[in-house]
Amino acid sequence: MSSHLDQTFAALADPTRRAMLARLAQGEASVSELAGPFLGSMSLPAVTKHLKVLENAGLVIKTREAQWRPCRLNGTPLKDASNWIEQYRRFWEESFDRLDAYLKTVTRSDKGRHDGRKKKSR
Amino acid sequence: MSSHLDQTFAALADPTRRAMLARLAQGEASVSELAGPFLGSMSLPAVTKHLKVLENAGLVIKTREAQWRPCRLNGTPLKDASNWIEQYRRFWEESFDRLDAYLKTVTRSDKGRHDGRKKKSR
DNA sequence: ATTGTAATTAACTGAAAAGTTAATTATCTT
DNA sequence: AAGATAATTAACTTTTCAGTTAATTACAAT
Numbered sequence: 433m434s435s436h437l438d439q440t441f442a443a444l445a446d447p448t449r450r451a452m453l454a455r456l457a458q459g460e461a462s463v464s465e466l467a468g469p470f471l472g473s474m475s476l477p478a479v480t481k482h483l484k485v486l487e488n489a490g491l492v493i494k495t496r497e498a499q500w501r502p503c504r505l506n507g508t509p510l511k512d513a514s515n516w517i518e519q520y521r522r523f524w525e526e527s528f529d530r531l532d533a534y535l536k537t538v539t540r541s542d543k544g545r546h547d548g549r550k551k552k553s554r
Numbered sequence: 555m556s557s558h559l560d561q562t563f564a565a566l567a568d569p570t571r572r573a574m575l576a577r578l579a580q581g582e583a584s585v586s587e588l589a590g591p592f593l594g595s596m597s598l599p600a601v602t603k604h605l606k607v608l609e610n611a612g613l614v615i616k617t618r619e620a621q622w623r624p625c626r627l628n629g630t631p632l633k634d635a636s637n638w639i640e641q642y643r644r645f646w647e648e649s650f651d652r653l654d655a656y657l658k659t660v661t662r663s664d665k666g667r668h669d670g671r672k673k674k675s676r
Numbered sequence: 677a678t679t680g681t682a683a684t685t686a687a688c689t690g691a692a693a694a695g696t697t698a699a700t701t702a703t704c705t706t
Numbered sequence: 707a708a709g710a711t712a713a714t715t716a717a718c719t720t721t722t723c724a725g726t727t728a729a730t731t732a733c734a735a736t
Contacts (some may be wrong), residue, residue, distance in 0.1 A: 438567050445563035446694090450638075457642065463713060478695055481712060485693090499703045499712045507645025514643070516572075517636045520579065523629025524636075568724090585683060600725055602684060607723095621682045621733045678736085683729070693722070700715070706708085 436490075437516060440509045443489035448484050453491060456505035463501050545549070558612075559638060562631045565611035570596075571604050575613060578627035585623050 443449055452466050463496040467479040483503065490509045494501045556564075565571055574588050589601040605625065608614040612631045616623045 436571060437572070438569060441563050441567035444638075445567055447560060450559070453642070456644070464711090467713095474694090475696065477697085477715085481694070484714095501713065505602050505642070505645055507642050507647075510642050511640055511646040514636070514639045514646075516566075517632055517639065519597060520575070520627075520629050520632050521572070523579070523627055524633040525629075546736075570724095586681090589683095596724090597726065598683075599685085599727085604725070606684095623683065680733105680735080682733085683731085686728085687726100688728105689724105689726075691723085691725100694720085696717100696719075698716085701713085703710100703712085705710075 436509065437512060438515045439489040440491070443485050443491055444513070446482065446485075448479075449486055452482060454488065456492065456503060460502050460504045463503065466503060466534060558631065559634060561611040562613070562635045565607050565613055566635070568607075570601075571608055574604060574608065575627060578614065578625060582602065582624050582626045588625060646665065 434541050448470060451469065455461055455466055455469075463480065463483065464476070466483065467476055470479055483492060487494055490506055492503050493506050496502075501515070570592060573591065575581055577588055577591075585602065585605065588605065589598055592601055595676070605614060605616070609616055613628060614625050615628050616625050618624075
């Protein structure tokens with residue numbers, strides 16, 4: 433049992449899969465169209481599997497048209513991923529760097545101790 | 555050899571690790587403080603390993619203080635992850651849904667064919 | 677010096693991930 | 707009906723990941 437976010441982030445952790453999403457951002461594509469750029473370095477079944485991971489994560493929706501499987505990107509799981517990350521925005525923005533710098537100025541001694549004792553002063 | 559984004563997304567794909575980041579967002583914590591909530595369900599070495607993954611991804615910075623390893627969150631890798639995801643924002647926002655709905659209205663037939671032929675009309 | 681606490685390292689296990697080749701299914705074309 | 711094309715499934719290998727227990731390192735306190 434793995435959460436939605438688990439699956440989304442796991443799917444995004446692979447460069448082949450991110451490239452496939454990038455391709456799909458340009459528009460619908462069949463499996464072989466998606467596979468094209470990778471067939472030099474991996475087999476078609478490997479691509480099918482990557483696609484399955486994206487599909488299971490809900491990032492790609494595969495339909496049927498004759499012997500083709502047109503795929504399109506579904507962004508909704510990315511919304512949750514984005515929201516999750518956004519929680520941490522302050523940790524990479526300027527304002528935080530300044531806060532951080534400030535916190536470093538304040539002596540960490542007592543706040544930082546785990547044994548409830550004072551640190552020797554330097 | 556895995557890219558920065560690979561490592562970041564892979565690190566975020568695990569709920570234990572995300573929980574550890576959530577804890578660190580509250581402020582610095584030692585390894586055992588971080589481990590606390592999980593010691594019911596996993597061993598301390600397991601926690602150390604998760605922490606190592608976060609550290610390798612650059613999401614956590616571990617320092618030394620006596621026998622403790624105070625850890626703090628470093629948000630910068632999240633910035634890249636966020637930027638990557640933001641590229642796809644239009645795929646989960648209203649405006650896109652409308653565009654999508656519109657595209658479905660227009661007959662997909664020729665646009666969607668991969669063999670350059672016309673579809674039989676229904 | 678000995679003991680206790682914090683954390684890591686070592687060595688191992690089991691399960692999941694990522695790839696392979698070969699065979700199979702489904703559909704279209706002639 | 708036969709052949710070509712698109713894609714998947716099966717069976718297998720290899721590697722990586724997540725966890726375990728036991729041993730070890732490092733420091734502090736007495």
